[in-house]
Amino acid sequence: MPWISVGLIEIEGMAMNGLVESVKLEDCREPKGWKRIVAVDREGRTLASKCIEPEAARRNYMVLTLYSKKWGSLIFSGEEVIGRPEEE
Numbered sequence: 001m002p003w004i005s006v007g008l009i010e011i012e013g014m015a016m017n018g019l020v021e022s023v024k025l026e027d028c029r030e031p032k033g034w035k036r037i038v039a040v041d042r043e044g045r046t047l048a049s050k051c052i053e054p055e056a057a058r059r060n061y062m063v064l065t066l067y068s069k070k071w072g073s074l075i076f077s078g079e080e081v082i083g084r085p086e087e088e
Helices: 009-018 056-077
Strands: 020-027 035-043 046-048
Touching: 009 020, 009 035, 009 046, 009 056, 020 056, 035 056
Parallel strands: none
Antiparallel strands: 020 035, 035 046
């Protein structure tokens, strides 16, 4: 499946807001040994970052995994926004 090239900050922002379903690391062809972060959003689109050094990719992957699996669900749950003050 083709992916959409986006900045890592866009993937991070979407994950923080509960809009990312899954995150994985993928090997890059060039430079050899570098990784890219690939995420699937709630609409089924595949998003990919540029290739980054492997240590940085692993750190970012760990944070994105926490955002998408734990913290993001505190903000987004189906169609209902959680944590927003009631309108008067």
